[in-house]
Amino acid sequence: MTYLTKDMTTKLTSLRYQMSFLYRELRDHTSVKSITTYKKINGSIIDFVIELHTGGIVLLCCSHDQRSVLPKVIPAYIETTGQKVVGIIKTAWLVNNVSLVEIADRSLPFVVTQPFLVHEALRFLAAKGEVVL
Numbered sequence: 001m002t003y004l005t006k007d008m009t010t011k012l013t014s015l016r017y018q019m020s021f022l023y024r025e026l027r028d029h030t031s032v033k034s035i036t037t038y039k040k041i042n043g044s045i046i047d048f049v050i051e052l053h054t055g056g057i058v059l060l061c062c063s064h065d066q067r068s069v070l071p072k073v074i075p076a077y078i079e080t081t082g083q084k085v086v087g088i089i090k091t092a093w094l095v096n097n098v099s100l101v102e103i104a105d106r107s108l109p110f111v112v113t114q115p116f117l118v119h120e121a122l123r124f125l126a127a128k129g130e131v132v133l
Helices: 002-027 073-082 115-127
Strands: 032-039 045-053 059-061 085-091 099-101 110-113
Touching: 002 032, 002 045, 002 115, 032 073, 032 110, 045 115, 059 073, 059 115, 073 085, 085 115
Parallel strands: 059 085, 085 110
Antiparallel strands: 032 045, 045 059, 099 110
8 A cells, every 4th residue: 555655646746746847848938928727627627728929729738648649628628618729739758759649530730748848849839830939
């Protein structure tokens, strides 16, 4: 039981660190106008809703989940808010680079990357012509 508790605490701490790091990095990014969050009643959450100066929205979900799967809260967010979402970024610790993931039912770019490469993910979206930075 002690081992399980320690393992869970380590994961929780590292996810908090990841989110804190990303917030500090993104709040000073030249293309970012504002950073908020989104939480549904059932507890599903988008960690950062990044509003760009160009008017577009980039959704960022921090996760220990290593799968390249679109978080379930994102389609609900897009349908509920109707905001101009131009890209989705999901962080995963074991990814070694920035990779674009194809999603059959969504035309939005979905990028999976390490937390320390989120700036590169924003640049990647810009190179795709989806975001003007």
